[in-house]
Amino acid sequence: MKRALNFNAGPAALPEAVLAKAEKEMMNYQGSGMGVMELSHRSKEFEEINERTENLLRGLLTIPDEYEVLFLQGGASLQFSMVPMNLLEKGSTASYVLTGTWSEKALKEAQKMGNAAIAASSKTANYRFIPSTSEIDIPAESSYLHITTNNTIYGTQWHSFPEGLPIPLVADMSSDILSRPLNLSSYGLIYAGAQKNLGPSGVTVVIIHKDLLKRSKPGLPSMLNYEVHAASRSLYNTPPTLSIYFLMLVLEWAEALGGVKQLELLNKQKAALLYDAIDRSDGFYTGHAEEKSRSLMNITFTLDQDDLTSAFLHEAEESGFIGLAGHRSVGGCRASIYNAVPLENVEKLADFMNHFRSRN
Amino acid sequence: MKRALNFNAGPAALPEAVLAKAEKEMMNYQGSGMGVMELSHRSKEFEEINERTENLLRGLLTIPDEYEVLFLQGGASLQFSMVPMNLLEKGSTASYVLTGTWSEKALKEAQKMGNAAIAASSKTANYRFIPSTSEIDIPAESSYLHITTNNTIYGTQWHSFPEGLPIPLVADMSSDILSRPLNLSSYGLIYAGAQKNLGPSGVTVVIIHKDLLKRSKPGLPSMLNYEVHAASRSLYNTPPTLSIYFLMLVLEWAEALGGVKQLELLNKQKAALLYDAIDRSDGFYTGHAEEKSRSLMNITFTLDQDDLTSAFLHEAEESGFIGLAGHRSVGGCRASIYNAVPLENVEKLADFMNHFRSRN
Ligand SMILES: Cc1ncc(COP(=O)(O)O)c(C=O)c1O
Ligand SMILES: Cc1ncc(COP(=O)(O)O)c(C=O)c1O
Ligand SMILES: [Mg+2]
Ligand SMILES: [Mg+2]
Ligand SMILES: [Mg+2]
Ligand SMILES: [Mg+2]
Structure with a gap:
């Protein structure tokens, strides 16, 4: 079977071994007589997939216990809204570093939710570079600083990061999560649509410091409330079981690779x-x-x-x-x-x- | 291969023929050398899947042209919030018929968004029956009436429906869509998580009358705005391509069955x-x-x-x-x-x- 020379930006190539395993288990997941997508999300089998996927990610990215790992729906684009809905405090500002189209979109959605400001930007240079950390000017009373670690469209990537910020650093890592080691303790929240480095589309990984969960107001729609998802281990409603299963297979592959x-x-x-x-x-x-x-x-x-x-x-x-x-x-x-x-x-x-x- | 006797409530059994087809195409969708989930959502191949899935559903449910068909993420639970966010007008009431746990949850999310009222309920009878249409008492100035056509938990189902309402009828059909013919013109909006009658979890079908799209305010988060999704044919952001592909296979199976x-x-x-x-x-x-x-x-x-x-x-x-x-x-x-x-x-x-x- 000839595999394509796939350079798609996302959804993107998956490891051949992952597809082969999914093919093998399609009609019969671990002798259950059911495909993975036929299992109840409350079944022992799926609970194990959910837990194993989280543990693999914790191992690979060295995620400390003070962080929750959530598997959500809606892609990174829904995170553009969920981040300010949950983290932007009253009377405070959401601060964004603009490094491309996706950070612009993230800013735009934040502006709908409250005050949002640009802390640095390379827009006038057609997003050819990442502003140096010393150029970042965070407005007083900011709730968080948002960056896009890899800019999928312009082809730029952060190689050094703001350190010791007085406010949480929030990062869209959709297109470079799992591509390199990560010092998680610098971040308050990380999110990534799976469809580039992690698996198929349909599942979004959110890694959030437990302290930040306190900011989620009970008046938020349940499905848009990080606290609700954390309290139910991403099983508040029916999760995208098939996408999570593929995510697990990709993480197994990544671990086996070293x-x-x-x-x-x-x-x-x-x-x-x-x-x-x-x-x-x-x-x-x-x-x-x-x-x-x-x-x-x-x-x-x-x-x-x-x-x-x-x-x-x-x-x-x-x-x-x-x-x-x-x-x-x-x-x-x-x-x-x-x-x-x-x-x-x-x-x-x-x-x-x-x-x-x-x-x- | 022995298939399980699967009576799961959702995610649930899929047709064996659907799994067999997905297995066959897993590593190589239509000679592309890629699995479906490796295709770009902007590729010709996926655009065809997207369109074909919509057309199959239009054919099976006889959906008139005045309705948009959307494939969204977040499950029926996110629709509990999106419905009032988009359809509940200022100073007006969202009216709900309570027939079980899921309608209670829908009401609860609507109450977070504005005024919401109970138009009928069988709660005191432990949800053993569906209130008759004559018992439904819609408050003046209601924006819509919401019903749950099949109550997955209590095992009840609507068999006659409110007719000639002065306001749009909105229905959660998560657990009975595609199980029987449907007079779509009675409805303003229908939604259903796919994981019971339509496919795997991870995709939610929304069928909405085009007139109702005018109610979606531009200030809404883009991902929660029906108008945005309709304008981009469910391709505003990366859709859950694998779940949509399975939905297509299930619809092909349903069509072949008659x-x-x-x-x-x-x-x-x-x-x-x-x-x-x-x-x-x-x-x-x-x-x-x-x-x-x-x-x-x-x-x-x-x-x-x-x-x-x-x-x-x-x-x-x-x-x-x-x-x-x-x-x-x-x-x-x-x-x-x-x-x-x-x-x-x-x-x-x-x-x-x-x-x-x-x-x-
Ligand atoms: C960096 C980045 N952020 C956000 C998005 C949007 O992701 P989604 O389509 O999952 O909403 C993309 C998509 O390509 C991206 O590359
Ligand atoms: C009638 C009904 N509505 C809503 C839901 C919630 O669906 P989801 O898990 O996709 O959010 C369910 C789930 O079983 C249901 O049966
Ligand atoms: Mg957890
Ligand atoms: Mg970019
Ligand atoms: Mg359409
Ligand atoms: Mg019920």
């Missing part, structure tokens, strides 16, 4: 192949991100003429590469090389880039 | 087997629901002593029947016999009930 340190090594190796192809192209390819802010997950670049970009994308598609067009909003090219994208596929893409350049 | 009329015949046949076992048991089994309000989906009953109920559930489990314990909140026994539960399995259960009675 964990986040090993994944980071591989991710650096993969990204280097593509950034080298760009940097050694004598300007044939131009990377969008400034070097110091380059993402290891989304490699964004253009060719020096629009029709050459089109030709590149066209030939790439004909050669079997999937998902290399840049996001609708910015154009150009983007290769998303999340954890599950095999090194060999990235090598093939680097070769293709080099050959295309030599021919044009 | 549609909702055929399903209704089968459902009546299946329910009759169990209600007969109850009615002909000389009081050994007692049905919870009054006869006129009996559900075709969830058959609820008790045995005349608590320890006999326990013995029944224990022996049933030993004989391979899954999910027959009543909901945690009410106890007793419940057999959920949604569309995908095969007639043979219901026959086996009826036989088991008869034999158990003859032995005790």
Whole structure:
């Protein structure tokens, strides 16, 4: 069976071993005579999946006991609203660092809920870099500071983080969670849609410091209240059982591979192949991100003429590469090389880039 | 491969043919070299799945063009909040008919959003029946009337419906959508979590009259705004692609079987087997629901002593029947016999009930 050369930005490639296991268990999960999605979410079997998934994530990301791990629905986009609904205190400000489209959207949703301010931004530079931590200017009386650790569309990534903040740091890690080790104690809350590094779409991981749960007001809709979900171990209502099962399989795969340190090594190796192809192209390819802010997950670049970009994308598609067009909003090219994208596929893409350049 | 005798209340049994197809396509959806969950939600392939799923549902339920079909996340529980957030107008009342636990929860969430009132209730009768339509007393200035067409926990179901209301009728059909034909033009909005009659958990179907979209205020969080989802054909953010794919497979199965009329015949046949076992048991089994309000989906009953109920559930489990314990909140026994539960399995259960009675 020939697997595609999948560089989709999300939903994205999953490990072949994960699909093979899901295929094998599809009609009969662990001898139950049922598929995973036919199990009651209150059954022993699913309770075990739920717990095992949480424990695997705790192990991989070294999540301390003071944090709750929640599996929610609605994608990262619903978190854009749930974060201010739960954490923005009365008379206080929600502060955002703008580093791309997703942080802009997060800010916009926060503004609907109350006061929200920009603490730093690289928008005028077309989001080519991540502002340095010293540039971040947090308004007095802020409830939290929100950052987007990896900017899926612009291809930039935070490599050093605000430390010792007087307020909780909240991070959208949708496109780089599990790609590298994490010092969780710097954060108050982390969220990530699963569909890039963690599994299929349909489940969102939220990791929240227990102290912050006190901010969730009982008047909030139950489904939008972190406290409610924490109190019921993400079983307040029927969870997306199938997506959580796939998340578990991906985490098992990540653990077997050696964990986040090993994944980071591989991710650096993969990204280097593509950034080298760009940097050694004598300007044939131009990377969008400034070097110091380059993402290891989304490699964004253009060719020096629009029709050459089109030709590149066209030939790439004909050669079997999937998902290399840049996001609708910015154009150009983007290769998303999340954890599950095999090194060999990235090598093939680097070769293709080099050959295309030599021919044009 | 031995399939379980699955009577789970939801997530519940899926058609074997659906699982077999998903198994076959797991690693390679239609020759793409990718699993469905690895496809971009903006890809041609997924756009087709999205559209096909909507069209199948439109065909099966005869949904007129004046209605939008949305595929959302968060389960029916999130709809408890989204309905009043979007439809409850300023200075007006949200009216609810209480017929069980789920309508109580829906009311409770509406009360957080504004004025909400009880238009009828059978609570004092332990929810044994559905109030007759003539008993429904809608407060003046109501924004809508909310009903729960099938009460999963108590095992009751609406069999005649309010007609010619001056306000939109809103229905939670989580546990009986697609079990029988539907006169959609009586409704303003219908919602249903997929995990009983439609597919796996993780996707919620909302069918809404286009006129009602005008009530959604732009100040609402985007993810909680029906208008936003309608305008982007349920692709405002990353949809739960895998759950939608399974929904499509279930709808294909339902269509091949002959549609909702055929399903209704089968459902009546299946329910009759169990209600007969109850009615002909000389009081050994007692049905919870009054006869006129009996559900075709969830058959609820008790045995005349608590320890006999326990013995029944224990022996049933030993004989391979899954999910027959009543909901945690009410106890007793419940057999959920949604569309995908095969007639043979219901026959086996009826036989088991008869034999158990003859032995005790
Ligand atoms: C960084 C980031 N945040 C948020 C989102 C939105 O996620 P979702 O579609 O799960 O709502 C995305 C989607 O690509 C993303 O890359
Ligand atoms: C009638 C009804 N409404 C609502 C719900 C809640 O659904 P969900 O778990 O998808 O939020 C259920 C769940 O069993 C139900 O049966
Ligand atoms: Mg927990
Ligand atoms: Mg971005
Ligand atoms: Mg539509
Ligand atoms: Mg009920």
